[in-house]
Amino acid sequence: MHYRHNFNPTISDEEIFDNILDEQELIGYYSLPLQDPSIYKEYAKGVKQKNIVVIGIGGSTLGTYAIYKYLKHSKELTKKLYFLETxxxxxxxxxxxxxxxNDTLFIVISKSGTTIETISIFKYIHSLVSIDKNNCVVVTEHDSKLxxxxxxxxxKSFEIPKNVGGRFSVFSAVGLLPLAIVGINIDDLLKGAKMVHQSFFNKRNFYKRLINKARFLVEYKNSFNVNVVFSYxxxxxxxxxxxxxxxxxxxxxxxxxSTRQGLTPIGIIGPIDQHSFLQLIIxxxxxxxxxxxxxxxxYNHLKIPPVKLEGLEELDYIDNLEFSKLINKQADATIESINNVNDIPCDVITIDGMCESAIAALMYEYELLTSLCAKFMYIDAYNQPGVESGKKILKEKLIKNI
Structure with a gap:
């Protein structure tokens, strides 16, 4: 993994790092890369169904989907993974x-065990097919109603630790179980996350780059409140x-x-959004x-064929160019155009390839970055009272049938 940036904050680091060290005793996601995943691999060996349907929403599905989406075309997977989340x-x-x-294993995932969206969909599945211990497994907290x-x-049930929040849970049973079942190497996933974990906590490369980035984002949050991830x-x-x-x-x-804080995330895809959002950026x-x-x-060598198109000869310079090289040159052109204006903070993450360790390292890096930003902002990264208030209103309306 390679990295470069064009910002350079200079604030002291030690107090924030000590806070993160102390937080490890309370927040469980930090240690997930160090776990033994044998229980998930062992269960996966016995799954005979060809279709795996995850029923969940938000943190129960998004991380797993991110990894599956990234890897599924690079792996010879024996099973198909589907997500019912809305x-x-x-x-x-x-x-x-x-x-x-009738050839499906259903994985019902809800940390609380009472997520309305998840249970609603599960009830519907019950109306379509007989659900029992042979085609259903549950992932939840140890004392939930689920x-x-x-x-x-x-x-069979697998536990989500109480000190692991849903959006930080991808390297728990939430992600490792379904990914192991469909044939993704979860040892390599944890290896990638562990590499970032060790680098950060041993104050090597990831320590400096993550603290610098978090400090910059928070120090300049009133000037640069929107954080764009431009994924090529x-x-x-x-x-x-x-x-x-x-x-x-x-x-x-x-x-x-009692001051309202926040950084606004935007995720866009290159080169598609070069033709829309890049104009707004520049x-x-x-x-x-x-x-x-x-x-x-x-790991793909698809090329632009040297097909002659009358009237378009001036574009023949792209002939025989691999699409993978083209997309990276497009990314480089975007980076250069941003840096040329000289007043847009920009950093570049280059991940190694289409493999488990690469996507896991990227995701664990962003988990750490989120925790660091929260420390600098003096907020709790792990609660969500704004979301909970909406859930309470919905429950009241449904009970009263209004």
């Missing part, structure tokens, strides 16, 4: 119409969605001085930082 009836029916429900349901029906691969579309939840739900808070209001994410090796 109460949109058209989405539910369209996703299920091509799934053989765990009670699983126990009552003899279903369609396979990173899932990562962008995950980042938006992680950043928005963690950093939109009221601080210890000539629009100076309220955005930009992180460009490149993939060093696509």
């Amino acid at each position: 109460t949109d009836p058209i989405d539910i029916e369209s996703k299920l119409e091509n799934v053989d429900l 765990k009670t349901y699983a126990d009552a029906n003899g279903m 691969s369609s396979r990173l579309e899932g990562f962008n969605k995950w980042y938006i939840q992680l950043w928005g739900e963690s950093l939109g808070k009221v601080d210890i001085n 000539e629009g209001k100076r309220d955005k930082t930009v992180t460009v994410i490149k993939v060093e090796n696509f």
Whole structure:
């Protein structure tokens, strides 16, 4: 993994790092890369179904989808993974119409065990096919009502630790179980996250780069309140969605001085959004930082063929160019155009390739960055009172039928 940036904050680091060290005793996601994943691999060996359907929403699905989306075209996976995560009836029916429900394992994921969207969809699945211990497994907290349901029906369950928040849970059973079942190497996933963990906590490369970036983002949050992730691969579309939840739900808070804080995440895809959002970046209001994410090796050699098109001969210079090289040159051109204006904070992350360790390292890096930003902002990254208030209102309306 390579990295470069054009900002250079100079604030002292030690107090924030000590706070993160202390937080490790309370917040469980930090240590997830160090776990033994044997229980997930062992369970995965016994799964016979060809279709795996994850029922969940938000932190229960976004991280898993990000990894699956990134890797599924580079791996020879023996099973297909689907996600039911919205109460949109058209989405539910369209996703299920091509799934053989009699050859499906359902993984129901809810940290609280009472997520309305998840239980609503699960009830619908019950109406379509017989659900029992042979085709359903549960991932939840050890004392949730969903765990009670699983126990009552003899279903296998895996625990989400109470000190691991949903949006930080991708390297727990939430992500590792379904990914292991479909054939993704979860040892390599944890290896990538562990590399970042060790580098940061041993004060090597990731320590300096993450603290510097977090300090800059917070110090200049009133000037550059919008943080754009510009991912140059369609396979990173899932990562962008995950980042938006992680950043928005963690950093939109009221601080210890009762001041409203927040950094606004935007995830876009190159080169598609070069033809839309890049115009806003280059000539629009100076309220955005930009992180460009490149993939060093696509492991794909598809080329532009030397087809002669009458009247378009002036573009023959692209003949025989690999598409993977073209997209990276497009990324480089975007980076250069941003740096040329000289007043847009921009950094570049180049990940190694289409492999488990690469996407896991990127995601764990962003988890650490989120925690660091929260420390600098004097907010709690791990609660979500704004979301909970909406849930309470919805529950009251549904109970009263209004």
